[in-house]
Amino acid sequence: MAMSQALIRLEDVHRIYRLGETEVPALRGITLELHAGEFTALVGPSGSGKSTLLNLAGCIDEPDRGRVLVEGVDAATLADDARSRLRNRKIGFIFQSFNLVPVLDVYENVELPLLVHSHLSKVERRERVHRAIDDVGLHDYARHPPDKLSGGQRQRVAIARALVTQPILVLADEPTANLDSETARRIVDLMVELNQKRNVTFLFSTHDEKLMARVGRHVRIRDGRLDGAASGAAA
Ligand code: ADP
Numbered sequence: 001m002a003m004s005q006a007l008i009r010l011e012d013v014h015r016i017y018r019l020g021e022t023e024v025p026a027l028r029g030i031t032l033e034l035h036a037g038e039f040t041a042l043v044g045p046s047g048s049g050k051s052t053l054l055n056l057a058g059c060i061d062e063p064d065r066g067r068v069l070v071e072g073v074d075a076a077t078l079a080d081d082a083r084s085r086l087r088n089r090k091i092g093f094i095f096q097s098f099n100l101v102p103v104l105d106v107y108e109n110v111e112l113p114l115l116v117h118s119h120l121s122k123v124e125r126r127e128r129v130h131r132a133i134d135d136v137g138l139h140d141y142a143r144h145p146p147d148k149l150s151g152g153q154r155q156r157v158a159i160a161r162a163l164v165t166q167p168i169l170v171l172a173d174e175p176t177a178n179l180d181s182e183t184a185r186r187i188v189d190l191m192v193e194l195n196q197k198r199n200v201t202f203l204f205s206t207h208d209e210k211l212m213a214r215v216g217r218h219v220r221i222r223d224g225r226l227d228g229a230a231s232g233a234a235a
Contacts, residue, residue: 005072006033007168007201008057013066015052026052028224034203039195042205044221050205054171058091059083092162094172098154100146107142110160132160152183172204188214
């Protein structure tokens with residue numbers, strides 16, 4: 001067990017969407033490693049392949065060529081149930097449109113992913129949920145339904161929900177796209193703070209260059225390829 005092993009390694013991954021007769025090459029040979037404790041921004045214009053890359057890193061989708069290694073294990077070699085266990089236990093997701101359950105309050109939304117973690121006692125579960133809600137600054141809002149919250153607060157709930165399972169990696173797909181620029185800045189600040197305070201590893205995508213100043217590592221993507229030396233194999 002090497003200490004320096006990547007949490008996630010994408011190895012020359014290709015992804016081609018097929019729409020009838022048409023082939024859309026979304027990723028064209030990407031090699032990328034994410035290590036524990038890193039905060040990485042994936043920056044690129046709309047349509048450049050950011051969501052596709054996050055879906056592969058999160059084992060939601062599989063590459064047509066190349067490999068996705070999670071802590072050294074090739075995700076393609078896992079059976080479906082092992083892969084979904086890995087996804088549920090090790091990876092947290094944050095989406096552009098928050099994806100909260102409207103009939104559940106803040107507490108219940110954050111608790112949801114823990115209901116499949118049957119090894120936790122009720123007390124442990126409650127502590128985890130409260131801690132996640134406190135961590136995103138929503139202590140006073142636990143019993144509020146999502147529709148009584150602002151966009152920024154809703155995204156904080158989604159962040160708490162992603163963190164509550166204590167994943168090794170949080171993937172955030174354009175988490176600030178539906179927020180005004182000041183709120184977007186605060187959400188990035190919160191993710192940076194959680195990365196530093198709780199050592200959560202983040203990969204978040206954005207097309208907003210203004211948000212980059214706060215982020216340590218930038219990876220640029222265009223037309224399904226990474227910019228610069230790390231762009232991997234030729235087509
Ligand atoms: P981004 O997240 O940077 O906007 P995407 O990964 O969503 O980029 O898309 C990359 C390319 O793949 C785009 O050309 C997009 O139109 C195409 N694409 C994405 N998802 C699908 C899909 N399900 N079927 C067909 N084409 C897709």
